[in-house]
Amino acid sequence: MRRVAILGVGLTEVKEHWDKSLRKLFVEAATAALKDAGLDVNQLDAMYVANMSSGYLQGQEHLGSLLSTWLGAKGIPACKIEAACASGGVAFHQAFLAVASGLYDYVLVGGVEKMSDAITSDILTALMMADDQDYIAPTGVTFVGLNALVYRYYMAKYRVRQEDIALMAVHDHEYAANNPYAQFRNRITLDQVLSSPLVADPIHLLESSPIGDGAAALILGPLERSKGEVVVEVAGSSVATDNLSLQLREDITTMYATIKASREAYRMAKVEPKDVDVIEMHDAFTILGVINLEDLGFAEKGKGVELIKEGEIEIGGKVPSNLFGGLKARGHPVGATGLYQLIEVVWQLRGEAGKNQVEGAEIGLAQNVGGVGSTVSVNILRRVK
Amino acid sequence: MRRVAILGVGLTEVKEHWDKSLRKLFVEAATAALKDAGLDVNQLDAMYVANMSSGYLQGQEHLGSLLSTWLGAKGIPACKIEAACASGGVAFHQAFLAVASGLYDYVLVGGVEKMSDAITSDILTALMMADDQDYIAPTGVTFVGLNALVYRYYMAKYRVRQEDIALMAVHDHEYAANNPYAQFRNRITLDQVLSSPLVADPIHLLESSPIGDGAAALILGPLERSKGEVVVEVAGSSVATDNLSLQLREDITTMYATIKASREAYRMAKVEPKDVDVIEMHDAFTILGVINLEDLGFAEKGKGVELIKEGEIEIGGKVPSNLFGGLKARGHPVGATGLYQLIEVVWQLRGEAGKNQVEGAEIGLAQNVGGVGSTVSVNILRRVK
Numbered sequence: 045m046r047r048v049a050i051l052g053v054g055l056t057e058v059k060e061h062w063d064k065s066l067r068k069l070f071v072e073a074a075t076a077a078l079k080d081a082g083l084d085v086n087q088l089d090a091m092y093v094a095n096m097s098s099g100y101l102q103g104q105e106h107l108g109s110l111l112s113t114w115l116g117a118k119g120i121p122a123c124k125i126e127a128a129c130a131s132g133g134v135a136f137h138q139a140f141l142a143v144a145s146g147l148y149d150y151v152l153v154g155g156v157e158k159m160s161d162a163i164t165s166d167i168l169t170a171l172m173m174a175d176d177q178d179y180i181a182p183t184g185v186t187f188v189g190l191n192a193l194v195y196r197y198y199m200a201k202y203r204v205r206q207e208d209i210a211l212m213a214v215h216d217h218e219y220a221a222n223n224p225y226a227q228f229r230n231r232i233t234l235d236q237v238l239s240s241p242l243v244a245d246p247i248h249l250l251e252s253s254p255i256g257d258g259a260a261a262l263i264l265g266p267l268e269r270s271k272g273e274v275v276v277e278v279a280g281s282s283v284a285t286d287n288l289s290l291q292l293r294e295d296i297t298t299m300y301a302t303i304k305a306s307r308e309a310y311r312m313a314k315v316e317p318k319d320v321d322v323i324e325m326h327d328a329f330t331i332l333g334v335i336n337l338e339d340l341g342f343a344e345k346g347k348g349v350e351l352i353k354e355g356e357i358e359i360g361g362k363v364p365s366n367l368f369g370g371l372k373a374r375g376h377p378v379g380a381t382g383l384y385q386l387i388e389v390v391w392q393l394r395g396e397a398g399k400n401q402v403e404g405a406e407i408g409l410a411q412n413v414g415g416v417g418s419t420v421s422v423n424i425l426r427r428v429k
Numbered sequence: 430m431r432r433v434a435i436l437g438v439g440l441t442e443v444k445e446h447w448d449k450s451l452r453k454l455f456v457e458a459a460t461a462a463l464k465d466a467g468l469d470v471n472q473l474d475a476m477y478v479a480n481m482s483s484g485y486l487q488g489q490e491h492l493g494s495l496l497s498t499w500l501g502a503k504g505i506p507a508c509k510i511e512a513a514c515a516s517g518g519v520a521f522h523q524a525f526l527a528v529a530s531g532l533y534d535y536v537l538v539g540g541v542e543k544m545s546d547a548i549t550s551d552i553l554t555a556l557m558m559a560d561d562q563d564y565i566a567p568t569g570v571t572f573v574g575l576n577a578l579v580y581r582y583y584m585a586k587y588r589v590r591q592e593d594i595a596l597m598a599v600h601d602h603e604y605a606a607n608n609p610y611a612q613f614r615n616r617i618t619l620d621q622v623l624s625s626p627l628v629a630d631p632i633h634l635l636e637s638s639p640i641g642d643g644a645a646a647l648i649l650g651p652l653e654r655s656k657g658e659v660v661v662e663v664a665g666s667s668v669a670t671d672n673l674s675l676q677l678r679e680d681i682t683t684m685y686a687t688i689k690a691s692r693e694a695y696r697m698a699k700v701e702p703k704d705v706d707v708i709e710m711h712d713a714f715t716i717l718g719v720i721n722l723e724d725l726g727f728a729e730k731g732k733g734v735e736l737i738k739e740g741e742i743e744i745g746g747k748v749p750s751n752l753f754g755g756l757k758a759r760g761h762p763v764g765a766t767g768l769y770q771l772i773e774v775v776w777q778l779r780g781e782a783g784k785n786q787v788e789g790a791e792i793g794l795a796q797n798v799g800g801v802g803s804t805v806s807v808n809i810l811r812r813v814k
Contacts, residue, residue: 105558106513109670109803121668126509128491145530173490283506285494418494
């Protein structure tokens with residue numbers, strides 16, 4: 045396999061983009077990524093679009109042809125990759141394979157999701173398509189409700205207090221304050237989190253990632269074509285799945301797919317968790333942040349909150365995490381989220397993270413989750429000069 | 430790049446499968462493909478699912494996790510690939526890249542579409558998602574209507590008679606009679622075609638591919654792992670796109686994406702059109718069969734009907750085409766169609782095509798189209814022993 049580098053990144057602010065359509069958001073991010081890479085659109089060899097719900101929410105499929113045309117990259121191979129909320133990370137893996145294979149040199153992977161102009165019931169329906177329509181959806185449970193089951197079971201099994209788990213949201217907002225692309229840049233207190241309305245008991249509103257619109261894009265290419273002072277290589281890239289629904293799992297507090305995907309990515313990158321300088325992980329709800337820290341190998345089961353309480357996920361800690369606001373505060377434009385994470389890791393490795401910079405970061409990891417741990421992508425990036 | 434072979438194929442009959450869900454159809458085809466390859470499900474390294482409309486018609490996304498679980502391939506990387514009616518061919522290209530890259534050995538690509546239990550207006554809406562929702566769908570034109578524009582313009586530009594174009598449907602039904610997986614196995618006459626109701630003037634009902642359900646799967650792997658008496662290699666694999674909508678094209682009677690994808694595939698396979706022994710191409714409407722023959726390089730523009738009239742697309746002709754019924758009679762279960770085509774080509778190269786066998790076929794081509802020529806995949810297979 046050829047070695048693959050990230051040559052450019054581009055993104056839009058995450059927010060309610062009432063004035064921009066799905067295609068405009070995508071083109072804005074993709075054009076910025078091309079500019080960052082110093083490439084002309086005519087140099088692109090292929091394109092992947094990460095998106096979950098354009099069919100249901102915009103009535104629009106066939107995003108590969110549509111968005112390559114609107115970007116001005118007429119004729120290139122292009123298609124949509126869907127893996128629920130993990131679409132971004134999984135599409136990145138396809139782009140990685142496309143370059144690694146040697147068939148394509150310059151490949152754009154862009155994620156986009158436009159949700160805020162749909163009615164709420166349609167958004168809930170769209171998100172619930174991530175779980176089983178024949179066996180789970182008919183019970184009436186929502187996607188938040190499924191995560192609430194995990195949350196409550198986790199607290200009971202490991203005797204962990206909600207006050208500690210909910211700290212994840214406070215952390216996210218603290219760092220989003222310095223991220224101009226984040227959906228929420230206000231700081232919040234633990235009291236505010238715990239006194240916010242319950243969405244699905246025990247999950248509070250301020251423990252939940254918001255609905256929003258956004259697009260993010262990266263350009264991948266052969267390592268040897270990488271220019272610039274800093275070169276960021278894709279050191280490990282992996283995807284794993286699990287049983288789609290919770291009732292088929294042995295233990296709903298452990299995400300088997302995170303364990304499988306991360307161990308594979310560590311092996312490819314020849315690193316261990318202790319070597320990782322910074323991570324972006326998929327904390328769609330506070331409890332998932334805790335579980336991710338454990339399943340990625342940074343804490344024993346039941347001990348994830350210790351890392352949070354002891355400041356180990358802050359800059360200067362053992363595993364600086366979600367330093368641009370995570371899903372809670374940067375936002376979670378579904379199909380684009382995994383690519384926002386990767387861009388944030390690139391910023392860290394390039395030393396462009398501003399106030400949220402982890403000094404000297406060389407190795408970063410991005411974990412993107414679809415469903416309640418049903419699909420997980422783990423990508424490990426490394427600064428190679 | 431590693432050389433890639435097709436190790437196994439499996440499929441279901443195309444029909445109205447009232448008694449089988451989307452997941453059952455997929456598992457049936459995938460299990461058959463595994464058996465044909467002599468592989469256990471635990472040997473699979475990755476999986477791609479080709480599908481267009483499960484989100485809108487079944488309310489189900491996240492098919493990668495769902496279907497890998499139901500197949501029994503727990504944990505493997507899996508995702509959905511969507512490129513409208515070209516989803517199958519495009520997903521095959523991703524599976525090709527996955528094996529060619531060297532990261533994965535045994536990769537399953539399976540397509541599935543379940544349409545017949547949706548109401549007609551929903552099916553029309555779902556199919557129209559292949560074209561532009563902001564600029565075209567609001568005009569009220571249907572997907573058949575767009576093809577009708579192409580049909581009428583083609584007849585005027587090249588002074589070709591509908592009686593000749595419509596022969597494509599007669600041809601398809603003739604060969605489907607020997608295909609136990611085909612949706613329609615009755616023979617039809619030209620008179621029947623031309624006297625059938627108009628769906629969108631000038632397209633008659635019997636010139637249009639039907640709505641149906643089906644699933645088809647192939648197993649790809651490294652060429653050197655291929656066992657058996659006959660080895661089928663993926664000699665060329667290419668995808669191209671074009672402007673999504675007709676009003677952006679210079680000439681709506683030529684499919685630029687077919688020209689681009691086929692020339693690239695010929696180049697990879699080091700063959701020319703005259704070397705190809707058999708093809709399966711995307712004749713969703715009779716006119717498309719004619720245009721495909723031209724754009725694939727088998728006839729000059731305006732001369733495609735000559736091949737049909739002179740028997741050149743029959744067994745024994747210059748370019749035996751759609752020998753299992755094409756989209757008109759084998760059927761067109763959208764996301765699976767491109768994989769049905771590839772399986773039919775594999776049968777030819779293996780000498781398993783029964784009454785429809787092209788004797789000694791060594792090189793076969795499958796062309797799969799999404800939208801009105803907006804995405805085209807061309808895959809060329811070669812028998813290598």
